[in-house]
Amino acid sequence: xxxxxxxxxxxxxxxxxxxxxxxxxxxxxxxxxxxxxxxxxxxxxxxxxxxxxxxxxxxxxxxxxxxxxxxxxxxxxxxxxxxxxxxxxxxxxxxxxxxxxxxxxxxxxxxxxxxxxxxxxxxxxxxxxxxxxxxxxxxxxxxxxxxxxxxxxxxxxxxxxxxxxxxxxxxxxxxxxxxxxxxxxxxxxxxxxxxxxxxxxxxxxxxxxxxxxxxxxxxxxxxxxxxxxxxxxxxxxxxxxxxxxxxxxxxxxxxxxxxxxxxxxxxxxxxxxxxxxxxxxxxxxxxxxxxxxxxxxxxxxxxxxxxxxxxxxxxxxxxxxxxxxxxxxxxxxxxxxxxxxxxxxxxxxxxxxxxxxxxxxxxxxxxxxxxxxxxxxxxxxxxxxxxxxxxxxxxxxxxxxxxxxxxxxxxxxxxxxxxxxxxx
Amino acid sequence: xxxxxxxxxxxxxxxxxxxxxxxxxxxxxxxxxxxxxxxxxxxxxxxxxxxxxxxxxxxxxxxxxxxxxxxxxxxxxxxxxxxxxxxxxxxxxxxxxxxxxxxxxxxxxxxxxxxxxxxxxxxxxxxxxxxxxxxxxxxxxxxxxxxxxxxxxxxxxxxxxxxxxxxxxxxxxxxxxxxxxxxxxxxxxxxxxxxxxxxxxxxxxxxxxxxxxxxxxxxxxxxxxxxxxxxxxxxxxxxxxxxxxxxxxxxxxxxxxxxxxxxxxxxxxxxxxxxxxxxxxxxxxxxxxxxxxxxxxxxxxxxxxxxxxxxxxxxxxxxxxxxxxxxxxxxxxxxxxxxxxxxxxxxxxxxxxxxxxxxxxxxxxxxxxxxxxxxxxxxxxxxxxxxxxxxxxxxxxxxxxxxxxxxxxxxxxxxxxxxxxxxxxxxxxxxxxxxxxxxxxxxxxxxxxxxxxxxxxxxxxxxxxxxxxxx
Numbered sequence: 024x025x026x027x028x029x030x031x032x033x034x035x036x037x038x039x040x041x042x043x044x045x046x047x048x049x050x051x052x053x054x055x056x057x058x059x060x061x062x063x064x065x066x067x068x069x070x071x072x073x074x075x076x077x078x079x080x081x082x083x084x085x086x087x088x089x090x091x092x093x094x095x096x097x098x099x100x101x102x103x104x105x106x107x108x109x110x111x112x113x114x115x116x117x118x119x120x121x122x123x124x125x126x127x128x129x130x131x132x133x134x135x136x137x138x139x140x141x142x143x144x145x146x147x148x149x150x151x152x153x154x155x156x157x158x159x160x161x162x163x164x165x166x167x168x169x170x171x172x173x174x175x176x177x178x179x180x181x182x183x184x185x186x187x188x189x190x191x192x193x194x195x196x197x198x199x200x201x202x203x204x205x206x207x208x209x210x211x212x213x214x215x216x217x218x219x220x221x222x223x224x225x226x227x228x229x230x231x232x233x234x235x236x237x238x239x240x241x242x243x244x245x246x247x248x249x250x251x252x253x254x255x256x257x258x259x260x261x262x263x264x265x266x267x268x269x270x271x272x273x274x275x276x277x278x279x280x281x282x283x284x285x286x287x288x289x290x291x292x293x294x295x296x297x298x299x300x301x302x303x304x305x306x307x308x309x310x311x312x313x314x315x316x317x318x319x320x321x322x323x324x325x326x327x328x329x330x331x332x333x334x335x336x337x338x339x340x341x342x343x344x345x346x347x348x349x350x351x352x353x354x355x356x357x358x359x360x361x362x363x364x365x366x367x368x369x370x371x372x373x374x375x376x377x378x379x380x381x382x383x384x385x386x387x388x389x390x391x392x393x394x395x396x397x398x399x400x401x402x403x404x405x406x407x408x409x410x411x412x413x414x415x416x417x418x419x420x421x422x423x424x425x426x427x428x429x430x431x432x433x434x435x436x437x438x439x440x441x442x443x444x445x446x447x
Numbered sequence: 448x449x450x451x452x453x454x455x456x457x458x459x460x461x462x463x464x465x466x467x468x469x470x471x472x473x474x475x476x477x478x479x480x481x482x483x484x485x486x487x488x489x490x491x492x493x494x495x496x497x498x499x500x501x502x503x504x505x506x507x508x509x510x511x512x513x514x515x516x517x518x519x520x521x522x523x524x525x526x527x528x529x530x531x532x533x534x535x536x537x538x539x540x541x542x543x544x545x546x547x548x549x550x551x552x553x554x555x556x557x558x559x560x561x562x563x564x565x566x567x568x569x570x571x572x573x574x575x576x577x578x579x580x581x582x583x584x585x586x587x588x589x590x591x592x593x594x595x596x597x598x599x600x601x602x603x604x605x606x607x608x609x610x611x612x613x614x615x616x617x618x619x620x621x622x623x624x625x626x627x628x629x630x631x632x633x634x635x636x637x638x639x640x641x642x643x644x645x646x647x648x649x650x651x652x653x654x655x656x657x658x659x660x661x662x663x664x665x666x667x668x669x670x671x672x673x674x675x676x677x678x679x680x681x682x683x684x685x686x687x688x689x690x691x692x693x694x695x696x697x698x699x700x701x702x703x704x705x706x707x708x709x710x711x712x713x714x715x716x717x718x719x720x721x722x723x724x725x726x727x728x729x730x731x732x733x734x735x736x737x738x739x740x741x742x743x744x745x746x747x748x749x750x751x752x753x754x755x756x757x758x759x760x761x762x763x764x765x766x767x768x769x770x771x772x773x774x775x776x777x778x779x780x781x782x783x784x785x786x787x788x789x790x791x792x793x794x795x796x797x798x799x800x801x802x803x804x805x806x807x808x809x810x811x812x813x814x815x816x817x818x819x820x821x822x823x824x825x826x827x828x829x830x831x832x833x834x835x836x837x838x839x840x841x842x843x844x845x846x847x848x849x850x851x852x853x854x855x856x857x858x859x860x861x862x863x864x865x866x867x868x869x870x871x872x873x874x875x876x877x878x879x880x881x882x883x884x885x886x887x888x889x890x891x892x893x894x895x896x897x898x899x900x901x902x903x904x905x906x907x908x909x910x911x912x913x914x915x916x917x918x
Contacts, residue, residue: 089530090502369566372508394514416505417571 025328038063043304044129060314064125069102084241095257159200159225174200177212184216222281226252259285270299289323359407374411515564538589552583599626612640614696614883617900632675647751699844714809718752737837744841746776769797872903
C-alpha cells in the first residue's frame, strides 16, 4: 500500500487527513476520539484571550440538495467558549498521549503585538506541533477587530505573521479567508511575513435560507438572524480555485498549502493534492457522518495511489498545477464534439431540451415510428460546451470526443481574430 | 324529462347473485377480519416516501410517460410540484387533464402505461418512478378551499350525457367548466360506473368512488337523474329534441355467453355481477362463497374475481383460460397478484360442459384441452373435469344493443357492435357524441374513458360556440 505519511511545513503526520479548527476539535474528548478513529492530525479549535467567547443558540443552518443531502452548512459559532487555561492543559495532555499525530493550535487574539507576544509562549509550552492563525472567521469576531477583519487586510496579515515568527519557534500556518477579491494578495502577505504555510479556505459569508413563515433567515436566534460562514461540499469548487491561484503564483512558489473546503472523500483530497496541497483539513463531512469517514478516505486514497503507481503523496502533489493556466493561453483550435452512446441512452430528452433552449440547438429529437425518441448530436452545430454531458443522468452515456481539426495550437494572444493580439 | 318509473331490473336476462348462489355457504370469518382482506392493495405513500420517489423523476423532456398516458397528464410537472412541496399545484395539474385522477391513480394499469414508458424502467435505473402512487398522493393530499376549476359564464346551452361512468362524468365536468348546463341520465342508483360497481374492492376502497363523484359535481351546472335507462324509459330521439347535444357514455352492459347448455343454472354467474354485489355489500359476511370455484377468462376482471373469491375464504380457486399465458389480457402485475393469492392458473383448456348435481346446481365443469394447430385454436381431443361449487364467467362484456332500439339509435353507425366515432368522438348523427367502452376507439380503460369524455366535451364546446358566433 502507498505511504500516506507526510511532513507538512515541518510537521509530521501518519496521513494527510487533518480535522479543521471547528466544533469537532473543541476539546480533548473529541480530539482523542478523532485520533482513535485514525485522523492524522487535528487543528484545535481556535483559542483566544480570556474571558472566553459566548455563543448563541441556534448556530447552524444548511443548504440542501434535491434528496435532502446537505450541500453546505452555515454556522454562526464563535471561537472556543472555554477558558484558555483549560484548553492549554488539555492540549498538553493530548499531545503527550498521541505523539505521532499532528496537533496544531488555532489562534485568534486582537491585532496588537502584546496580545500575540503573551499567548504564543503558552501555546508553545504545550508541546503542540504548530500554530494556525485564524484570519478568516467571518462572523462575530471581525466586529471585534479579529478574524476576517485581519485576513482581509494584507498588511495586517503580514504584520501578525511576523509577530508570530518572532515570538514563537513553531511552524506558522496562516489560514486565509475567501471573503476577498484576490486570494493571492493574502497569500503573498503571509509569505512576506514569514509564514511556513497557508491553509484555505475559511468559511464564506452566507445566508442559506429564509423561513418564509417567520420571515427570518436561518439559523434563527429569537426572531433574528445574521450571516454566517459557509462550508461543505458546495464550497469545494471555490476552494480548489483559490488553492490553484496560489499554487501557480510565482510570488508564493513553494509555499506549502493545506487544502480546506468541502473535502469529504479520498477523491476530493486527491484533487486538492493534485493542485498543490501537502495536507488537507476536513470538517463538514465529519460533522455530518462522524469521525469514522477517515477510514474510507485513507483506504480509498492509498488504493488509488497504488493503481496509479504513486508511492507517496509527493509523487502526484501539484501535478495538475502545470495544467492550470489563464484563459488566454488555452488552445482556441481545440475542438470536442458530444457523442451519445445510443445503447446507454434512456431517452429522457434532457440533453435535447437543455441544448435546444439554452445552448446551440445541436441535439436533434428524432421521433421514431414506435413513438419513442432518439437523440442525435448534430456535429456541425456542437460547440463542445459539455452541457449535455452535465445534464445527462446516465454516467458515461455522453462522451466529449476530441476532433482532429488539423489546425495547430493557437492561443488568443496570437489569434488573428484578436484585435489586441501580440505581434508574432 | 319528467321522472318515469324506476326500472325494476336493469339486466333482465342475467341472474343476480342471490338467485344464483344463494345455496352456497357464507364466509366463516367476521366482517372485520374479512374487511382487512379488502383494504388497499397498494398502500398510499407517506410524505417521506412521496418526496423520495418524486426525487427519482428525471423531469424528462417530451416525456415518454406523458405520451403513454391516455389522458395526457403532465407527469414530470406534477411530480416536480410534489417535490417542491406544492401538493395543491400537483393535484390541480393532474385534475386539469383528468378530473378522475384520483381513481385513475388507483385503477390504471400503470405497468403497461406511464410506468412502462418511464425511462427509469430499465435495469440500469433499477425501477420506474411510482407514478401512480405519486398521483394518488397528490390528489389525496390536496386541500382545496373551493373547487379548483371555476365555470365560465353561462352559454345557455344544455347538454345531455347518458351514463355517469368515467366517460360521462369527465364529459359533464368539462362541459360545465365551459359554462354549459349538463343533465346526466344514469340507470343505476349511484353514479361512478365501473368505479362504483366494477373495480376490485381492494383497488378502490371505501366510498372513494362516491367522494370523487361529489368532487366532480362541485363545479356546479351538472344534474344527475338516476333510474334513466336508454332504450327503456329514455330514448335518444327524445334527448336530441330536448338538448343542444348528446353524449353517450353507455359502457358495456351485457356479458358474453359461452353458448353451453345450463348456462343459467344456479352456481353459474357473471363475474361482474358478483363484483358489483361485493362492492355494494355493507357486511361481507352476507356474501355467498364458493369454496371450490372456477373463473373463466384471462383479463383483469377474471383476476379480480378469482382473487376476491380467494380473499373471501375460498380454498380452491381455478382460473381457466383457453389459450396460453402469453395471450392473457391480464397484465403481468395482475397475474402476480393472482399467484400471491394462491389462485391456480390453468391454460389451454376450454369449457365443454357445465356439470350439474341432482338438484340441477353447478358441481363442476368439463374442459377440452386445446392447442394451436395450423394457426388456429383446436381441441386436442383430451378432456378433464374440475369440481366446483360455482363458475364465474369473465370472458368479456358486450355492448347492450337494447339502448339504441329507437329510430335515432338505429341510425347510429357501428364498428362491430360498438358505436362508431371519429377522433373528435362524433358519431354518425350530428350533435351526438360517444365515448368510453361503448366505442371501439382506444383501450377499454377508465383513463381512456375519461379522455374520451374530455375530448368529446371540447369538440362539443367548439362546435356549439362556433354556431353561436356565426349566428
